[in-house]
Amino acid sequence: MPQISALFDTNVLIKVFLHAFILPDKTPYTEIYNAIMAGVIIPVYSRPTMDELLRKLTRPNELTKRFKIIPADAQEFVEGIFYGLGDFVDGVEGVDGECSDPGDWMFEEAAALGGSDYARPQFLVTDDNDLHEEPVVKKLAKLGVEVVYSHNFAVRALGVTL
Numbered sequence: 001m002p003q004i005s006a007l008f009d010t011n012v013l014i015k016v017f018l019h020a021f022i023l024p025d026k027t028p029y030t031e032i033y034n035a036i037m038a039g040v041i042i043p044v045y046s047r048p049t050m051d052e053l054l055r056k057l058t059r060p061n062e063l064t065k066r067f068k069i070i071p072a073d074a075q076e077f078v079e080g081i082f083y084g085l086g087d088f089v090d091g092v093e094g095v096d097g098e099c100s101d102p103g104d105w106m107f108e109e110a111a112a113l114g115g116s117d118y119a120r121p122q123f124l125v126t127d128d129n130d131l132h133e134e135p136v137v138k139k140l141a142k143l144g145v146e147v148v149y150s151h152n153f154a155v156r157a158l159g160v161t162l
Contacts, residue, residue: 004035004157005087007044007111009104009126010053012150017057017077022067028154032125035158036085044121045082046089046113048106054078087121089113098135104128108136111145120145125153 008016012032019029035041056063057074064071082088089110097105108131111124124131124140124147137147154160 003040003042005042005044005121006123006125007107007121009107009128010056011127012125013053014056018067028151028160031154031158031160036081043081043086044089044110045086046106046110049110050078050082098139099130099133101130104130107131111140112143123148123153125150
């Protein structure tokens with residue numbers, strides 16, 4: 001299977017973490033995790049996207065309390081996925097995006113800029129409807145980046161059957 005580059009929204013990666021470590025069952029999220037670990041998917045990330053994921057998985061909040069997430073385990077997951085297997089995008093802080101939620105601009109801009117040598121990801125994988133808004137989808141499509149929901153990504157890119 002050829003390598004696939006993808007930028008994942010924070011909420012998708014939280015589901016990947018939960019289904020890989022806390023709720024170990026066969027879901028599209030565990031398939032995404034397995035594909036990342038096997039080198040089939042190259043996750044694209046930026047400092048802001050990684051920081052948001054670390055913050056949501058390691059600081060006390062409803063999610064960490066409900067699932068009894070151990071901060072060190074979450075940190076190891078994030079660093080392993082990004083530092084060990086990912087493709088870093090630099091220079092995305094403070095850039096305005098098309099998305100109606102300014103909190104999601106970092107994903108839009110990281111997808112537009114791309115990773116090492118500015119090779120853009122093939123996919124922006126998000127379950128956030130704000131990132132599926134027409135201006136965002138059109139902008140990224142012109143750059144060769146497809147915005148997809150996580151289940152559609154798992155089916156189309158990985159051949160997962162739901």
